Amino acid sequence: MSPAPRPEIAFRLRPASADDLPAIVELAVQMVVHSLSPYRDSTPEMVRVYRREDLRTLQDALQLDRARVLVAEAPDGSLLGHIVVLAGQIDSSTGEAQGWIFDVSVRHDCWGKGVGRTLVAAAEHFVAERGLSRIGLGVTSANQRAVRFYEELGYLEERKQMIKKL
Template structure:
C-alpha cells in the first residue's frame, strides 16, 4: 500500500490544473446518483468542460485549492474549497467544499483526511465557523469518510423522476 507520509500537501498552482481535472473526471462516477441513469462518458465530458472554470477560480482570494503529491511528483489527490459562501437558510457566510478526490491507489491511506483538514484550516483562518459540502447519497464511502471526520447531515436534497400520469387530467 502507498504510504501517505511520503505525500506532500501544498497549495495548487495553475500548472496543477490539468492533473486536477483528470483526477476529478476519473472518479466522478462515484458521485453520480443511480437515479439519473446517466452514461458515464457523458458525465465525464460534462465534468471536464465544467472544471475548465478552475483556471479563473484559482485566482480568487476566497478559493482554497490544495493538492497532494507523491515522491515522484504525481498528483494523488486534491481538494477544492471556497470561503465565504452564504448558507441558504441563515445567510451566514461559511466555507464550502466543491471537490475532494484521491486516486484509488491511495484510498484508505489518510491522504483525503489531510486534504480535508487543510481545507478546514483555510476556511477557519478566514474567521468562518462552518464548512459545508454535498455528497451523493449512493456514495457510501464518501459519506462514511465525512462522518468519520465529524461532518453531520443537515439537509436532504430530494428529487423525483417525473413521468406522465396514467390518468391524464385536463388543465
C-alpha cells in the same frame, strides 16, 4: 483487538498552480462516477463529459483570495489527490457565510492512506483562518464511501435533496 496499522504513504500538501490543472481535472473527471446518482439517466461517460466542461472555471479559483485549490504531491512529483474549497459561500437558508468543499478526490490506488483526511483538514484550516466557523459540502447519498468518510471526520447530515422522475 487493536486496529490494523495504516499503510504508510509519503506526500506533502501545496497550493495548486496552473500547471497542475490538467492532472487535477483528469482525476476529478475519473472520480466523478462515484458521485453518479442511481436516480438519473446519465451514463458514466455523460457525467465525465459534463464534469470536464464544468471544471473549465477551475482556473479562476486559483486567482481568488477566498478560494484554495490544494494538491497532495508524492516525493516523485506525481499528484495523489486534490481539494477545492471556498471560504465565503452563503448558506441559502440562513444567509451565513461558511466554507464549502467543492471537490475532494484521491487517486484510487492511494485510498485509505490518509490523503483525503489530510486534504480536508487543510481545507478546514483555510476556512477557519478566515474567521468562518462552519464548513459544508454536498455528497451523493449513493456515494457511501464518501458519506462515511465525511462522517468519520465529524460532518453531520443537515438537509436532504430529493428527486422524482416525471
